[in-house]
Amino acid sequence: MLSILFYLFATVAIFSAFYVTKARNPVNSALCLVTTFICFAVLYITLDAPFMAAIQIIVYAGAIIVLIIFVIMLLNLGTAVKKRYTHALAWGAALSVIMLFITNTFIRRGVPTGKLGDVTTQMIHSYGHTELIGMALFTEFLLPFEIASILLLVAIVGAIILSKRQV
Amino acid sequence: MSALELQSLLPQIILALGATTVLMLGAWYPSRKWILGGVVIALFAALSAGLMTPAVPEVGNLYSTGSYARFFVVLWSLLGALSLLLSLRYAEIHDLPGSEYCALILFAICGMSLLSAATSLIGLFLGLEAFTLVFYILIAFKREDSRGAEAGLKYLVMGAVATGFLAFGISLIYAASGSFHLPEAFAGLEQAGGMRPLGLAGWALMLVAIGFKVSLAPFHLWTPDVYQGAPAPVTGLLATGSKGAVFASLVPLFAALGPLKADLEQVLWLLAALSLLAGTFAALPQRNLKRMLAYSSVVHMGYLMIGLLVGGSEAHRALLFYLISYAFATLAAFGVLTSFSRVDDEPQEYADFRGLGYLHPRRSSLLAACLLSLAGIPPLVGFFAKFGIIAAALKGGYPGLAVIAVLAALTSLYYYLAPIVVLFMQQRDARQLRRGCRHEYFVLALCFSAILLLGVYPAPLLDLLTGILP
Amino acid sequence: MISVYHYLILSAIIFSIGTFGVLTRKNAIVIFMCIELMLNSVNLTFIALSRHLQNMDGQIFVFFVMAVAAAEAAVGLALMIAFYRNRESIDTDDFNMLKW
Numbered sequence: 001m002l003s004i005l006f007y008l009f010a011t012v013a014i015f016s017a018f019y020v021t022k023a024r025n026p027v028n029s030a031l032c033l034v035t036t037f038i039c040f041a042v043l044y045i046t047l048d049a050p051f052m053a054a055i056q057i058i059v060y061a062g063a064i065i066v067l068i069i070f071v072i073m074l075l076n077l078g079t080a081v082k083k084r085y086t087h088a089l090a091w092g093a094a095l096s097v098i099m100l101f102i103t104n105t106f107i108r109r110g111v112p113t114g115k116l117g118d119v120t121t122q123m124i125h126s127y128g129h130t131e132l133i134g135m136a137l138f139t140e141f142l143l144p145f146e147i148a149s150i151l152l153l154v155a156i157v158g159a160i161i162l163s164k165r166q167v
Numbered sequence: 168m169s170a171l172e173l174q175s176l177l178p179q180i181i182l183a184l185g186a187t188t189v190l191m192l193g194a195w196y197p198s199r200k201w202i203l204g205g206v207v208i209a210l211f212a213a214l215s216a217g218l219m220t221p222a223v224p225e226v227g228n229l230y231s232t233g234s235y236a237r238f239f240v241v242l243w244s245l246l247g248a249l250s251l252l253l254s255l256r257y258a259e260i261h262d263l264p265g266s267e268y269c270a271l272i273l274f275a276i277c278g279m280s281l282l283s284a285a286t287s288l289i290g291l292f293l294g295l296e297a298f299t300l301v302f303y304i305l306i307a308f309k310r311e312d313s314r315g316a317e318a319g320l321k322y323l324v325m326g327a328v329a330t331g332f333l334a335f336g337i338s339l340i341y342a343a344s345g346s347f348h349l350p351e352a353f354a355g356l357e358q359a360g361g362m363r364p365l366g367l368a369g370w371a372l373m374l375v376a377i378g379f380k381v382s383l384a385p386f387h388l389w390t391p392d393v394y395q396g397a398p399a400p401v402t403g404l405l406a407t408g409s410k411g412a413v414f415a416s417l418v419p420l421f422a423a424l425g426p427l428k429a430d431l432e433q434v435l436w437l438l439a440a441l442s443l444l445a446g447t448f449a450a451l452p453q454r455n456l457k458r459m460l461a462y463s464s465v466v467h468m469g470y471l472m473i474g475l476l477v478g479g480s481e482a483h484r485a486l487l488f489y490l491i492s493y494a495f496a497t498l499a500a501f502g503v504l505t506s507f508s509r510v511d512d513e514p515q516e517y518a519d520f521r522g523l524g525y526l527h528p529r530r531s532s533l534l535a536a537c538l539l540s541l542a543g544i545p546p547l548v549g550f551f552a553k554f555g556i557i558a559a560a561l562k563g564g565y566p567g568l569a570v571i572a573v574l575a576a577l578t579s580l581y582y583y584l585a586p587i588v589v590l591f592m593q594q595r596d597a598r599q600l601r602r603g604c605r606h607e608y609f610v611l612a613l614c615f616s617a618i619l620l621l622g623v624y625p626a627p628l629l630d631l632l633t634g635i636l637p
Numbered sequence: 638m639i640s641v642y643h644y645l646i647l648s649a650i651i652f653s654i655g656t657f658g659v660l661t662r663k664n665a666i667v668i669f670m671c672i673e674l675m676l677n678s679v680n681l682t683f684i685a686l687s688r689h690l691q692n693m694d695g696q697i698f699v700f701f702v703m704a705v706a707a708a709e710a711a712v713g714l715a716l717m718i719a720f721y722r723n724r725e726s727i728d729t730d731d732f733n734m735l736k737w
Contacts, residue, residue: 021658092660100653110365117692155708158304162715313723331675
């Protein structure tokens, strides 16, 4: 059952990811991107990470895609273009295939068996995934959380400065 | 987080809080004088890092507060303060929003000092992203100039791809060890067991990302465009601080790497040699000072890579010395460019500099001194820096790289002398005076004395660097 | 049975597709979407590994990747608007004021 689910959603994710790079119209690319994101969210649920699945839908499929589609509409780019690719199509394809091949061989040969932690499936089911994430985020990783907030503040300031006509 | 940890992180907190305060106050009292406030905040952070002894050696398993980290907090704060001072007149004539500009630079310094203190891969990732994000904005800060937006977009695409590679590399290293904290993260990779291939793939991806961020040779193509399009004071900080902070974080990273380094040796060798060669050949035909400095920075990154490859405290000391000498000379060069800029134009092409040596002899000779220091002419600090790196390469058993480095240094004389010739030897047809201001002169004088003094008497800095190296 | 390898290889495939798009597409906004693809595949790796290694750190890292992706998206789209205002296009062919 789980493997059928995995293969189904993995195939859909790969195909829609490919169509992101292939579609003529940027809006179609954006829609394919949403499909990939949703497939990923399903895969997160199969990995016992329901909170990450929810965040994936809210942040990526919600906020970021809406932002992208908003800009596409604002700049009126929703029309198909004649020429999609740069002249480096062959080079780009070759490079990414080589990269895939190399990473693939390394991943197959490697055994990710680093020392196991204590967050087992039972623990996730008894505590709840969100609680575990919250515990980690607000105790051990509080400082990085604050730095991420600085990052978002910078992004807000930057977005205002760059897109405002007169400050 | 305890109060002791907060106290140990005081310099970074001063920078972040100071930036936020300036941002808020600037909303009510918009003024370009806030840039001076930013200088004070940066100096204050440098002072607190230099004088205060931290209570804990490491904050939250993320950032070290050791002497190495604090040295770089001081260095980046000083560089940031100098580039803020340089921007004062520039912001005035280009009508840049002062408090936002100042706050962004302070955030960038905060990110750089976090990056060079990182002892965990999470800390590394966030520190790096914190200041690259700031630079995307600062590069495009001049709104009326469409070249700025173009350069910013190019840098953003390159930077975001590099972020992807970095995160993927970190994930594979995490696969091998289950930890982000540095000594543990590499401990799993040391045995020849099953985790090694994953760790190596992770390192390869991380090297691609680092290559993008510091513009090493096959990944350097964005550099000249971004340098050319960005405002001159921002380029100064981008060329010195952002690249330097990455190298400062790499030194402890490679020191913690252990036996795995033997596997990466050939890749590092190739990166260093390619940077030296590609940068040199691309710099030779340039007729634009900013683009020439961009390609020459690729060459300098190649020299720094040699220091990283050789390893050991001697080579790392040479690397840090090189980094500091490069930082001051480059900042001063971009400082001269800033002070030559006027409302309508910013001199970049060699033709713009024709005869300026007669109109503005002091600033022109200062620019010449910086270029000569970058080229490695004896009384200036660049010579000792290059000498140290090449000696380390010979001692570490890399004669091939040493030969390439010497050849690159000799060839570099040609492209560094070309703008000097234009400044002084051609007829004086500079159309009008390019007035600077006293803040700029102060910064330039400071950088010049650093170049000269460190060149004549480098011993104290070398002793200091020996002391801080882990 | 689905092991951690399946997830790792799936994310390697998506990452390569993203790289392919970044290298070959002309439209800046599509390039941007391909970068989001790359970052998402990294997230999948982290969550799969975090599950496999039975510790939470990987999932926390995903948070920060998401924060960075959101921040980059905001700044990147603002830059695109600024660029479009000057040039009426966001094709990489029009990135030509500076020699590429």
